[in-house]
Amino acid sequence: GRPNVGKSTLLNKLLGQKISITSRKAQTTRHRIVGIHTEGPYQAIYVDTPGLHMEEKRAINRLMNKAASSSIGDVELVIFVVEGTRWTPDDEMVLNKLRDGKAPVILAVNKVDNVQEKADLLPHLQFLASQMNFLDIVPISAETGMNVDTIAGIVRKHLPEAIHHFPEDYITDRSQRFMASEIIREKLMRFLGAAMISTG
Known part of the structure; x- marks a missing residue:
């Protein structure tokens, strides 16, 4: 999806724990984040990508678009x-x-709980259904968890x-060091965002 639609929040809900940082700022996810959910004989490997967008003037945006686009060809199923x-x-x-x-x-229509005009x-x-032959269309709220189990x-x-690609207790393929740096980045983004709002 495009930036800021709730992809990382959905991944965290699907895994039942936080591995992908979130903020109100677009382009928070800068790397492909792999989340692993193992339950009995099932192991789902989710790839959280940076948001795809048309604005490619900055090199970082071009790199993030490339990372997201390449993921589409590497998976068995797209959400x-x-x-x-x-x-x-x-x-x-x-x-x-x-x-x-x-x-x-699968089309996940997120933030339906925030839609003012339910009609x-x-x-x-x-x-949306007329745009493509989707496997399924599911209205969800990644924030509250509504229909995430669907x-x-x-x-x-x-x-x-x-066979399982990862041991049962793995939730990501990223190192602890990478995860720690991402959590610090999230805290900084929230702190600086709040500071900008209060002084702006």
Whole structure:
């Protein structure tokens, strides 16, 4: 999905613990973060990507777009996260990349609990359904956990039969040092964001 639609929040909810940092600032996720959820015979490996967007003037944005785009071709299943009843050119760009891919796509319509005009939701879901042959469309709230278990169930049904790639107790392939640096970055972003708001 595009930046700031709740991809990292959804990953954290699917895993039942926090491995991907979140903030209100777009482009918080700068690296591919792998989350691993093992339950009995099932092991799902989730890849949280930086948000895809059309603004590529800065080198860091080009690198993040490249990281996100390359992930699409490497997976068995895509969870495309969009925000409520908003549809932007960036969403359209992501959708076009997904149409070119081979993996089935679950559409997760996030932040539906924040939609003011609930009557707008059904027509918007119908509009989204007409855009692509999605495997499923699930209205969710990654923040509250609403319908996140539905997404997890769909993922479980579509896992390929294979041996586990990671030990049962792994939740990410990232080092503790990397995770610690990400948590520090999140705290700084929140602190500096709050400072900018209070002085601005």
